Amino acid sequence: MEIFIGGIILALIVVVIIYNGFISRRNAMRNGFASIDVQLKKRWDLIPNLVETVKGFATHEREVLEAVVAARSAEPGSRERFAREGQVSAGVGRLLAVAESYPELKSSGQFLNLQRNLTEVESQISASRRAYNAAVTNWNDGVEAFPGVIFARIFDFKRADWFEVVASERENVEVEL
């Protein structure tokens, strides 16, 4: 009888440890996503200034603003949101590249300041995305590997999606960070 009770207590402890492990992995994932969100919002705030600065030099600034509006309206964490943000990234890259053809823009203090801030935000987004993806990998490992897979089914824990770089962003000429 004592062995039986001891066994139940031990099993309960194992369940609690595994469950808490899942919760801590999920929190890391959520925290990673929140970091991306903060940086994406920072970028949204900077883009209108960039558009204003390069107006007259660039022809596709409107597309970037539209991409920002679309990204803002997409559901947070959805694949659509990630795809829209990818389009914003590519658009920002194109606007910054305009300066290469216009020396007066390249020497503008306001433009240089924006360029630095956007480079900073892009670096932070990239870092947040990588941290988020690392947390997602850790989560998915837990959901799919034994014995986590059993508990994932019991508690209805599902695989999460990575924040992947969209094709348009890959094509964009990136600054060496």
Place this chain on the structure above:
Amino acid sequence: MSKWDVDRALASVGSEAEALEGVRLEVLASRARGAKKMGLVVAGAFLAGILVMAISGSGFGLLAGLPVILIGGAIVHHIYFGKGAALYRAMYKEKFLARLVKAVEPGVDYVPGQGISEEVFTQSELFGSRPDRYSSEDLIHGMVGDTRVMFSEVHAEEKHTTTDSKGRSQTRWETLFKGVFFLADFHKEFRSPVSVLPDVAERHFGWIGKKLQKLGGNLQKMESVEFEKMFVVRGADAVEARYILTPAMQDRLVALRGRLGKDLRIVFRDSHVWLAIPNATNWFESDLKVPAGDRMQTKMLLGQLKSCFQIVEELNLNTRIWTKE
């Protein structure tokens, strides 16, 4: 012509080399005189020993010469061998090496008698506790492009005292670190420290070692497989760790480790990057046997300096595209 070219460097330090050559030859001549005197001391002691042996009739009389050798030898050594060489080496550093450093990096200064302070070394937290014995020399500091750098040779030791069953205690000194300690401005702002240490656990225990790493806390797993095999990264903030260790930076650190050795330790802390580069030999030293402006010796010194200065380029520290000035 590259600034690391030996002929170019020698052309800019030629006058110092000529001036030092006189000092070096004088030290060598003094040593030669010392060697002769030492010979006389030994011969004198031998004769004294024989004399005592003859008078006393005992073979132990020969030992009477021993104090003469010890005392006489110490005096001769002090006069002819002691200070001269040390003086030459100090002058070599002050005159020749300082000028050589300026010739290759005009924005930096070389202060041979100073080093990175024990406080700075301890602050890095690269070696855990504060050392019990610490020495540092050959400080080089200043600007390399837009980056402020500082490095010097450091020898940090830890004291271990053991007591046996009879209550006798024994002290031994264990080297915590010996080599070049390098500190530079990092071009990005960050708050929490990120350490990049040799992956000893995985290197020695493989898969189990990898699992054991997690026990240390704040473990951050990076994307580069090669980087992960070599280093273990710890940092409280997952995003900041990746902000610093971009995929490009991971590749750079892999290459840097290839050049500087498997025990390279790095920490990003207080907006600086700190590197501990282990090195068994004593750097930035001259050989009394060769002329001050010797080509091979100058080449070796240039190689040592280049090894340190090129870290700025290898880690891309002069790039200023982020918000940090």
